[in-house]
Amino acid sequence: MELELRGITKRFPGVLANDDVSLTARSGKVLALIGENGAGKSTLMNVLSGLYQPDAGEILIDGVVQKFGDPGDAIKAGIGMVHQHFMLVPVFSVWENVVLGVEPVKGPGIMNRKEARNEVRDISGKYGLAVDPDAMVEDLPVGIQQRVEIIKVLLRGAKILVFDEPTAVLTPQEVIEFFGIVAELKGRGATIIFITHKLKEALAIADDITVLRGGKVAGHADPKTATPELLASMMVGRDIDLTVDKAESTPGDTVLQLSGVRMVDDYGRALLDHIDLSVRAGEIVGVAGIQGNGQTELVEAITGLLPIEAGTVEMLGNDISRYSPRQRHAAGIAHVPEDRNHMGMVGSFTVAENLVLDSYYAAPFSNHGLLHRDVIRDSAEQLVEAYDVRPPLIDNTGNALSGGNAQKMIVAREFSRDVPLVICAQPTRGIDVGSIEYIHEQIVRKRDEGKAILIVSTELDEIFALSDRILVMYDGRIVAERKASETTSTEIGLFMAGKAA
Ligand SMILES: Nc1ncnc2c1ncn2[C@@H]1O[C@H](COP(=O)(O)OP(=O)(O)OP(=O)(O)O)[C@@H](O)[C@H]1O
Ligand SMILES: [Mg+2]
Incomplete structure (x- = not known):
């Protein structure tokens, strides 16, 4: 189905979030929607999905004007929204989540479980969305949870699928799989709108690109000829330099020291093991790794959100292993958490x-x-x-x-x-290129003021742009340590995949 937005305007108190936005998304094609933070992308999609009423403008599907009083109307018209933050019920199974609200019944009030499971299997088979219908959602990695969200909208008959920053939380392998799913959906004639801050992804996957700036359409770009630099300057209205200028570091005293740290889950399996690491004043240590290899737990061990089973965490020579999170905060740890919400x-x-x-x-x-x-x-x-x-x-x-x-x-x-120590987990996740540039500058400035900085990031480009020293985590351990100037992204990539010894 072809989707056209004509002159969509949406105001919030004091903010014109969408200002006369017009765009077209073609059937069997991917439209990438890009723009700075606050440019109005999510708002526009919330208007499209019936969550917000526009102050002006029209939504047309195959040339017919639509009126969406609520999200139910938009779903009936074939619009499926896969949100920035998943909206699944963690303690329900996959199939229960998928059929929630549209359960097939075999009599008044009696759900037809067999039918429900089969519907889920059908869709997952048809679109190559491999997932176990009986698995509990909370046990699934994000990449699979996302598939559940996709199955959910397809089951409701979605022909126009909207993905709001779908790749922000995926591992590189999951991104490849996601692109495969998008290709499959396209092949079956779906209309896809894809919001991203990763310009290389937009160029790789889109057939059309629309750029929003300050609530307005700043222009359209052709992915065949556009470059990341061109898109970045269309987004922010100036040139962006993504290489970080920094001098050689001059590390001072050790600020953070972890020795023999081990953390286990409820079943006694090691989440972290044999972790030895130090961060000195005036240096940036980057922890690279594919999501799910213990980086989250490493940060929790340092900030005190989860207890460790063995080893010590020391700050400026004091053992803080038994401190509460608040005591550690007071002891001088700043923390940009991975999960902002x-x-x-x-x-x-x-x-x-x-x-x-x-x-x-x-x-x-x-x-x-x-x-x-x-x-x-x-x-x-x-x-x-x-x-x-x-x-x-x-x-x-x-x-x-x-x-x-x-x-x-x-x-x-x-x-x-x-404070002497700054821990940043995924500091620029969901941030536009212009603001990444600024935040990276601030991180380097902190270093040059003599702070000890630990960056955890799944973005290898970010690790290389910032780090003086790089550690790689794999399967709960630190498997490599290199000076940034003495390694390559290929070498670090192999360690991340658990392939180098
Ligand atoms: N519920 C709301 N109430 C008031 N203002 C809002 C609301 N939702 C969004 N806004 C404002 O509307 C503008 C557009 O926000 P929107 O979330 O659409 O941006 P975005 O392009 O999705 O940005 P990001 O890349 O950061 O996700 C922003 O200025 C935002 O602060
Ligand atoms: Mg948004």
């Missing part, structure tokens, strides 16, 4: 409140339990400006921020603390 912010709090989320109880923000609201507000205004959080409204709630701007807010809060 669950750990980095409180969506119902304002931007100003989120910016002092775990420091409001101490000077300069309060004194003996009395909050200094002016100081909090002044500091928030400065941070929002410095880190280009848009819109720069400190009384807005966290929920009103676009995904990338929420991430910028969290980075601003953590980087504004003058």
Whole structure:
């Protein structure tokens, strides 16, 4: 089905999120929708899926004007939305999630389980979406959870599929598989809209590219001739330099030291084993690895979110292994968490409140339990400006921020603390190229101020752009350590795949 958006306009208080946006998505083709954080991509897709009512404009499918009063109408018209954050029920099985709300029945109120399972099997077979219908969703890797989301929209008859940053959380192998699924969907005539910040992906997979900027269509690009540089400058209206300028590091004293750290899961299986690592003042240590090889647990061991079974975590020579997360925070660990929605912010709090989320109880923000609201507000205004959080409204709630701007807010809060150790997990996930450039500069600036910095990233380009020293994690262990200047992405890639010895 061909989709056309004509003059879509959507306002939020103080923000024109979509400003007269027109675009076309063709049947059997992939339209990549790109643009800066806050450009209006997710809003536009929420209008398309009936979640928001536009203030002006029309949605046409095969030339016919549609009226979507709610998401149910959009689903009936053939629109399937695979969200930025999955909306599955973790404790339900795959098939239960897939048929939720559209359960086949064999009598009043009696679900036909066999039929439901078969429907799931049919779709997964037809589109090559391999998944076990009886598996529990919470036990599945994200790549497979995403397949469940796709099966779910296909079962509801989706012909126009919208993917909002589908590859942000996938491993390189899962991205390849995802592209295979997209090719299959295309082959069967689906209309696909693909939102991404990874310009190389847009160029690899799209038939058409539309660029949004400040809520408006900034232009269209032809993936056959466009380059990442061209797309980046269309997105942000200036040239972007993704190589990070930095001098040779001059590491000082050891700030963080992990020795023989071991962590186990509920069944006693090792999640981390024999972890020895150190980060010195004035250096950036990058932890490379494919998602799921212990990086998340490594950060939890350092920040105290999960207990370790053996070994020690020392900071500036003190054993902090038994400290609570709050004590470690107070001891001088800044932490940009991997999962911003669950750990980095409180969506119902304002931007100003989120910016002092775990420091409001101490000077300069309060004194003996009395909050200094002016100081909090002044500091928030400065941070929002410095880190280009848009819109720069400190009384807005966290929920009103676009995904990338929420991430910028969290980075601003953590980087504004003058502490010896900064742990950054996936610091630029979901962030547009312009803001990546800025955040990378800030990380290097922190290093040059003498902070010890540990970066965990699944983006090898990011690891190489920033790190002085690179560690590779594989299967819960550190399997390699190299000076960044003395290795190549090929060598690190082999270690990541568990192939080099
Ligand atoms: N529920 C809301 N209330 C108020 N403002 C909102 C709301 N949702 C989005 N906005 C604002 O609308 C604008 C567009 O946001 P949107 O989420 O569409 O951006 P995006 O292009 O998807 O960005 P990102 O790449 O960061 O995900 C932003 O300025 C955002 O702050
Ligand atoms: Mg978005």
